[in-house]
Amino acid sequence: MAGKKLYHRGQICNLEIKDLAFEGKGIAKVETPEGQYIVFVPNTIPGQIVECRMVKVQRSYAEAKLIRIIEHSELEVEQNFASIPGAPYINLPIEKQRGYKEKTTIELFRRIGKIEGAEKLFDEYIESPRLLHYRNKMEYSFSAVYVEPNQDTFLDGFGLGFKKRGQWLAVENLLGDSGMFDAQFEDFLPKLSAWLQERDHTAWHPKKHTGFCRMLAVRKSFAQDQLLINFVSSSAELEQFDLEAFKQLFSEEFGARLGGLIHTINDDVGDRPNASDGERHLLLGKENVEEQIHGLRFEISVESFFQTNPASAELLYQKALDYVQEDKADSKPVILDLFAGTGTITQLLAKAVPTAEVIGVEIIPEAVEDAKRSAKANGLEKLKFFAADVGKFLLEHPQYQNRIHTLTLDPPRAGIAPKTLRKVIRLGAERIVYISCNPATQARDMQTLAEFGYSLKKFSLVDQFPHTAHIESVALFEKISH
Numbered sequence: 001m002a003g004k005k006l007y008h009r010g011q012i013c014n015l016e017i018k019d020l021a022f023e024g025k026g027i028a029k030v031e032t033p034e035g036q037y038i039v040f041v042p043n044t045i046p047g048q049i050v051e052c053r054m055v056k057v058q059r060s061y062a063e064a065k066l067i068r069i070i071e072h073s074e075l076e077v078e079q080n081f082a083s084i085p086g087a088p089y090i091n092l093p094i095e096k097q098r099g100y101k102e103k104t105t106i107e108l109f110r111r112i113g114k115i116e117g118a119e120k121l122f123d124e125y126i127e128s129p130r131l132l133h134y135r136n137k138m139e140y141s142f143s144a145v146y147v148e149p150n151q152d153t154f155l156d157g158f159g160l161g162f163k164k165r166g167q168w169l170a171v172e173n174l175l176g177d178s179g180m181f182d183a184q185f186e187d188f189l190p191k192l193s194a195w196l197q198e199r200d201h202t203a204w205h206p207k208k209h210t211g212f213c214r215m216l217a218v219r220k221s222f223a224q225d226q227l228l229i230n231f232v233s234s235s236a237e238l239e240q241f242d243l244e245a246f247k248q249l250f251s252e253e254f255g256a257r258l259g260g261l262i263h264t265i266n267d268d269v270g271d272r273p274n275a276s277d278g279e280r281h282l283l284l285g286k287e288n289v290e291e292q293i294h295g296l297r298f299e300i301s302v303e304s305f306f307q308t309n310p311a312s313a314e315l316l317y318q319k320a321l322d323y324v325q326e327d328k329a330d331s332k333p334v335i336l337d338l339f340a341g342t343g344t345i346t347q348l349l350a351k352a353v354p355t356a357e358v359i360g361v362e363i364i365p366e367a368v369e370d371a372k373r374s375a376k377a378n379g380l381e382k383l384k385f386f387a388a389d390v391g392k393f394l395l396e397h398p399q400y401q402n403r404i405h406t407l408t409l410d411p412p413r414a415g416i417a418p419k420t421l422r423k424v425i426r427l428g429a430e431r432i433v434y435i436s437c438n439p440a441t442q443a444r445d446m447q448t449l450a451e452f453g454y455s456l457k458k459f460s461l462v463d464q465f466p467h468t469a470h471i472e473s474v475a476l477f478e479k480i481s482h
């Protein structure tokens with residue numbers, strides 16, 4: 001579009017969503033004398049009419065933030081769950097979600113990854129075994145500024161729920177099960193909120209930095225059907241905080257389901273306190289719960305990294321292992337698992353290919369400690385873990401060059417730093433199994449891999465996060481030039 005811009009930054013407008021691009025970016029098409037002008041509005045569904053605010057305005061397209069849905073789409077089927085920003089597609093039938101995720105990811109691999117015939121390399125789409133209540137972790141905020149569900153008026157008082165979409169100040173009160181986490185826990189939130197208010201406790205005010213109740217971080221173990229709860233407060237009202245009654249409230253509500261109750265006192269004035277920082281008191285039970293994946297046991301704390309949807313993670317890992325094992329994975333002595341987290345894939349590899357030397361590399365020392373502990377508990381003591389940056393590790397360990405048949409990569413959403421990817425390529429592995437929770441960065445890395453002789457053989461998509469725009473991809477690359 002030439003000439004004057006159609007919108008300006010900050011402008012609020014109503015638009016109809018016509019299509020969906022990768023990562024759930026709804027597309028509105030505005031007819032102009034110069035042709036169609038595109039506005040991307042994340043977290044929307046084709047057929048919806050939405051109110052949104054322009055955040056980036058270019059000559060040929062704009063990006064806007066959803067404020068509210070004015071009219072629902074015919075594609076939506078209303079659910080009885082409390083609506084939360086973290087589940088924008090819960091009303092869209094799962095086959096439709098699948099259709100969009102599949103189509104937009106394949107298109108992304110073609111466009112950004114420069115993979116011709118990407119649809120022919122598509123192996124399979126793996127559904128999440130649980131479509132509802134699949135998450136094993138949730139963090140709720142308290143705030144002295146809140147809105148009631150589906151309302152826009154900011155109120156002063158006591159709010160408990162999730163930050164309202166696009167907001168850092170106000171939370172939207174969560175009055176029950178969102179369909180994403182533990183139903184009993186979310187149904188209990190209004191009771192907890194009332195209990196705290198009856199005792200004159202205040203919620204944290206993000207601007208004034210006053211108040212007592214700050215956040216609730218909760219971890220669920222599906223294997224044990226237990227909850228581990230960390231209540232984070234400031235030190236402001238400790239004198240009137242009735243610990244015994246607080247413990248009783250949780251014990252009575254959850255009984256044997258209460259794996260542990262922690263109280264963390266954190267006076268850090270930052271907007272989002274880290275639930276693991278501060279003075280920590282274990283009030284009931286234990287600091288960890290146990291989760292199981294393919295029969296291996298993992299001890300996890302509220303904060304440690306662990307796949308959010310364990311049932312689906314089992315299928316994701318199985319697919320990665322299938323790709324690793326389908327071609328003489330033990331023909332060379334070493335298997336590397338880079339970006340190993342708490343060592344789940346590393347341990348599964350060690351179990352599946354017992355003849356290989358299996359090494360996991362992860363930058364967070366605490367995660368490596370967790371990995372070592374669970375490997376020991378699982379009887380996989382031959383495994384080696386290094387707490388290091390992948391790039392530095394590869395520089396300091398040239399001895400692995402050309403001794404690797406297959407390596408697995410599972411980087412964070414930002415993908416692999418270009419320099420690090422080159423070091424990985426220099427290792428000369430014959431096959432790379434690249435797992436990604438962000439196919440956009442994986443597509444970018446596909447170009448580099450191709451440039452250095454790795455060709456994409458096939459990929460699968462795993463729906464780890466139903467009702468969100470996210471999709472996980474597992475891709476197998478083989479070295480074609482030696």
Ligand SMILES: C[S@@+](CC[C@H](N)C(=O)[O-])C[C@H]1O[C@@H](n2cnc3c(N)ncnc32)[C@H](O)[C@@H]1O
Nearest residue numbers: 339340341342344362363388389390410411412
């Ligand atoms: C997606 S998680 C991998 C999780 C693991 N494979 C699992 O399934 O449990 C990515 C991991 O990469 C780690 N990481 C990020 N940058 C890194 C780097 N430069 N070197 C090593 N590890 C890094 C993060 O700490 C995180 O644990």
